[in-house]
Amino acid sequence: MEFSYIIEGGDFSKAGSASSEVKKILKQLNLAPEKIKKIAVAMYEAEVNIVAHAYKGVMEGKIDAEKVFLRFRDEGPGIEDVDKAMQEGFSTASEEVRQMGFGAGMGLPNIRKNSDSLKVSSEVGKGTTVEITSYINN
Template sequence: MIIEQTYQVRGGDFAHAGDASSKVKKLLKQLDVDPRKIKSIVIALYEAEVNIVAHAWEGIIRILIDRDHIRMVLEDKGPGIADIEQAMVEGYSTASREVREMGFGAGMGLSNIKRNTDQMEITSRVGEGTVLTMVNYF
């Protein structure tokens, strides 16, 4: 069983931030994945989706669900991350006031993504964008 899904994400569109994560959550529930696993997956995905809305201009989320795992690839066009190691440090943030007003931007997202995934990889080019790959086993 392999299921592939693609979702578009628009930078700055907070009204719809989380739409993709919500759809993935419903899909995983239908597939009868362990609820605790679903929670970790969608929290990581939601953090990453909010990151695109908060920092990038646009992005695409590709989901691939196989028999025993889910692979989530989030590719955005945006400013990129100059120093990924620094961005991973809890409390470090470059978020705008608007992002903070939505309850985010505390510099906790990337470390929370790491905590909730089995594999996580970030590559980024400044001025071009960022690719985040996350894998969780069921």
């Protein structure tokens, strides 16, 4: 099955709502609870990254018998140094965002730890695409 959800940049009041919808789908599909837990962490972090850094974005998902594939595409400032962004503790989040408990530099590391494959591609001034794959039977 396929689905997509719009994610609005800067709107923290809705952060997590797309992930919450997808979590419901994963439950309906009877994925293993441990697998759902990991995917929930990964997609929430990717969703919050769009809210915190981009102007707007979309989460596109595709689920088949083998895997859950999630692609987060945004229009935003992009990431200058993806390797640096992957480092635990590195963040460019604003002070305001940090005070809310976001922007601790744990987002991308959390995605990596909770997925089987993570691909980040970015163009400065245009946007970022984050692709997350979780294999169902491992």
